[in-house]
Amino acid sequence: MDFRCSLKKTVDDSYDIEIGRGLQESLVNDLAGGLVKVKKFAVVTDSTVEGLYARKIVSLIRERGLSTELFVIPEGEKSKTRAMKEFVEDSMLEKGFRRDCCVVAVGGGVVTDLAGFTAGTFGRGVPFVNYATTLLAAADASVGGKTAVDTPLATNLIGLFNQPKKVYIDIDCWKTLPERQLSSGLAETIKHACLGDAELFRFLEENTGKILAGDGPACEYIAAKNCEIKYKVVMQDEQESGLREILNLGHTVGRAIETVSDYTLLHGEAVAIGLTAQARLGQKLGFISPENVERIERLLEQAKLPTRIPEGIDREVLIKKLYTDKKVRDGKLRFVFEKEIGAMVQFGENNYGKQISEEEIGAVLREM
């Protein structure tokens, strides 16, 4: 006996990204104005952003007569764990939060990843908004709906696709970022330029100094460009079946080195090393000229990012770590490659990935 559950439906996860300076008032106006249909807000932030922006946002929400509580996780990638998610959940439950609430993530990529994942499973899903305070969050976490935590065995492997109700990219917040963090964020921007926008690449070659100095228009320009490029890719492939794999540029090696460094390397720093490795491998395979590999490395250096594997990272441990990547299929490593600068090599319909042997990538990494 068979019974059919027909569950075809149209869903609309559309949302706006507001890019500007000092968007706290705008956020609170939206929350008070019915952006979400609830009146209780869990503001999730980290120990650094707490004093800089999150407390202020909590005050502004309360001034509007709305109910809110602040939940603070320790700053850094090491907070992206299931245990920290559990801590936020339990704290929310203790404070009486149930299904009629909204999560407001205030911080960088770690906070938006963790808070977005937490919102996605709290009461089987409550709405959330992202107030992105870093360039990395603006470049990486604002578009695509990816949320996740790390486990001892792999990064970003436990999580879900969950779209925010709105994202705020507050350029003003970048001023309080340590330069190392701003550089780290530039790695994802450079990645986006490499994979889809030669013009952005040239803009970065000319303006990286200005961006690091906090120039307003230059920062707004790259924030918007990041959203535009990533959106173009993910809107065609939200479930990551094909095209979206190109966003993985620099990340196969990047994620592994980030873990092997025990997070002493920032995400963007690890990605910068990964972008270098991927470009060099691409050169060996004839996908990109030595001149363009050179340009990529020079731009990364201009952005004060590493292009060599630091002393103290064991190349062989790193190579082994590559195989725990969540993109590993049938036990084989896959890489995507730039076609020079601003486009990607396509290997077949919906296929931008190429299997690479341990020898091929190993040779590149041993030279770095």
Next chain:
Amino acid sequence: MDFRCSLKKTVDDSYDIEIGRGLQESLVNDLAGGLVKVKKFAVVTDSTVEGLYARKIVSLIRERGLSTELFVIPEGEKSKTRAMKEFVEDSMLEKGFRRDCCVVAVGGGVVTDLAGFTAGTFGRGVPFVNYATTLLAAADASVGGKTAVDTPLATNLIGLFNQPKKVYIDIDCWKTLPERQLSSGLAETIKHACLGDAELFRFLEENTGKILAGDGPACEYIAAKNCEIKYKVVMQDEQESGLREILNLGHTVGRAIETVSDYTLLHGEAVAIGLTAQARLGQKLGFISPENVERIERLLEQAKLPTRIPEGIDREVLIKKLYTDKKVRDGKLRFVFEKEIGAMVQFGENNYGKQISEEEIGAVLREM
């Protein structure tokens, strides 16, 4: 500056429920035949079902040349925790499972809830199928897509909506269920009859003995009826905005008493007490006649289910516990009510819930 992410799309989560006897071959045929597009299967089960059915299924999958591993959690509601989900995730990662896998839940409601939730966040979502071995799983977990775990502060509050690729309801497995478990499953069936099917209610009044004795046609009939009734409700309201609340019949008190009993009461036993409480409260409010309340209590007793709060459960602790229910809105308790038997009271458009004071429900519980 604003950027719009337009993410409107059509999704199809339709799936089949196969109801029959000895469906292991059917399951394995489907897995080998491409029901899901992966070739690696994580069979999740509990310590009781492991020896009865799960090992056999693992063997059958291997016989087809497919890759599979068995993951076993301790039997019982206490396994529905975030820690147990983490255990399954870590075990899967250790065995080399990444995103190209499918979770096969073999067991009752605890296993299907936990495994469905685990599948939903493993690699940001991998497919899963449910092989339901209990009447409770057949009645409750096969339709609706609800998956969740419990936390110390609330049951079923951390989870997500996640539809399986297929559900198998194997009536043969009910034969190995302890009678207490079979009775527990009947509580959800009686709930479905109360809220939507007077004919099923009459069938149960006449055939409960047969069902408890394992009569094939009677069991298949109620399995199908359960799916049909629940499907009618959830297909109209998958995100639980209105109508779906009627499935909460008996569960406001039920979930609380289940927790307060520290899970010495089975889920269905707790629901039976909750159904009694809700009917009695409905009688006081004039929604159901004393005769029909009597019929409900008699049917629950025929099914060997409790209709009184056991000795040792502190009524006042229970009343307080009600307020941690995930259905609490603005700090107020909500109940749904039968309109006699086979229909529900509607209080407004999309509104089947009524706010109830602590005094009203307290009076009923103190009398039970």
